[in-house]
Amino acid sequence: MSREPRPKPTAVPSPPSLRVRLPDITDRPIRAGFLLMPGFALLPYSSTVEPLRAANQLSGVTIFSWKHVSLDGRPVRASNGIAMVADHGLDEQPGFDIVFVCAGTGIEGFDHGPTLSWLRALARQGVLLAGISGGPYVLASAGVLDGYRATIHWDHMPGFAERFPKLALTGRLYEIDRDRITCSGGVAPLDLMHTLIAAWRGQELATAVSEWFIQSEVREPDRSQRMAxxxxxxxxxxxxxxxxxxxxxxxxxxxxxxxxxxxxxxxxxxxxxxxxxxxxxxxxxxxxxxxxxxxxxxxxxxxxxxxxxxxxxxxxxxxxxxxxxxxxxxxxxxxxRRTDGVSDRSHVVIRQVHVAKG
CATH class of the missing domain: 1.10.10.60 (Homeodomain-like)
Incomplete structure (x- = not known):
């Protein structure tokens, strides 16, 4: 038996506790971009994009659209070796409402100037910027998290706190602070996306998406990242x-x-x-x-x-x-560390970035 399409959902006000500036878009899909860094973690990326797909499928309308961006427009490999095809490079301006920066381990020494400039330009344009897993490292390196609350994967916290003192590191599952979003990674993006979908298109759809993924519990952002x-x-x-x-x-x-x-x-x-x-x-x-x-x-x-x-x-x-x-x-x-003081594992990412530059 075929599923009856649900009526087109309407936007609901963002709960004040989110402290987030969401785009007021009801006449077209919300356009999401995924900036995939070399060696990005596949699980957090999937836990971010799949709820968007499910929201479209369960609602019967295209609420979200998304494109993938790499540094040079060419395919980019995840940490497990799977290559993802990119729709755009940094030199293109497809027009996004929100950009998710997805990264993994080895991102600590990232300093690719064109990427950081691209993110600063998006920030000036008022685009929502979200860092997933190691993604907050990239946002912080661009200086677009200064003065914001932020979180990151627990394994990154010691180095992150030492390198970026101008942000307020909380260590929560995710943080939504005005026009910046950061998420610790793993499966925590499922909890984040539940909150965002509820804020954008209502609690009923958010609940349906979480149930679709057999997410029996939606965690609050202040839950511990680590097991008891x-x-x-x-x-x-x-x-x-x-x-x-x-x-x-x-x-x-x-x-x-x-x-x-x-x-x-x-x-x-x-x-x-x-x-x-x-x-x-x-x-x-x-x-x-x-x-x-x-x-x-x-x-x-x-x-x-x-x-x-x-x-x-x-x-x-x-x-x-x-x-x-x-x-x-x-x-x-x-x-x-190498003689330049950068972690050995960072050079996996940096080497791929230099290839993209050439």
């Missing part, structure tokens, strides 16, 4: 969970075993037994792992010196830090 400690470590013991939380909050100034045990109301021996029983390692080994993982993120995403990273992760000396780092990752901290 109980799920992440498969731990149910309340005192151990409390200790794990304290450790994650105290990376720069680690707490010693005695303090952790005392705060939990346990002896050191009891706490060690809990760590070995639930996590299969000692208190010290777990804490060291947390600190080294944070250190690797800082080495990859910031320009902090080895000594500064050591201090930021609770090590008493750069020598001790480097020794622990090499034992854990198989190379010295400085090997995370």
């Amino acid at each position: 400690l109980q799920q992440r470590f498969r731990v149910s013991h309340p005192k151990l969970l409390d200790v794990l939380a304290q450790m994650e909050q105290r990376i720069e100034e680690p707490l010693d075993r005695d303090t952790l045990a005392q705060r939990a109301g346990l002896s050191v021996r009891q706490l060690e037994r809990l760590f070995r029983g639930y996590l299969g390692r000692t208190i010290g080994a777990h804490y060291l792992e947390l600190r080294l993982l944070r250190a690797r993120t800082l080495m990859q995403q910031t320009t902090l010196s080895v000594l500064e990273v050591a201090v930021a992760t609770g090590f008493v000396s750069a020598t001790h830090f480097s020794r622990c780092y090499a034992k854990r990752f198989g190379h010295a901290p400085r090997h995370e």
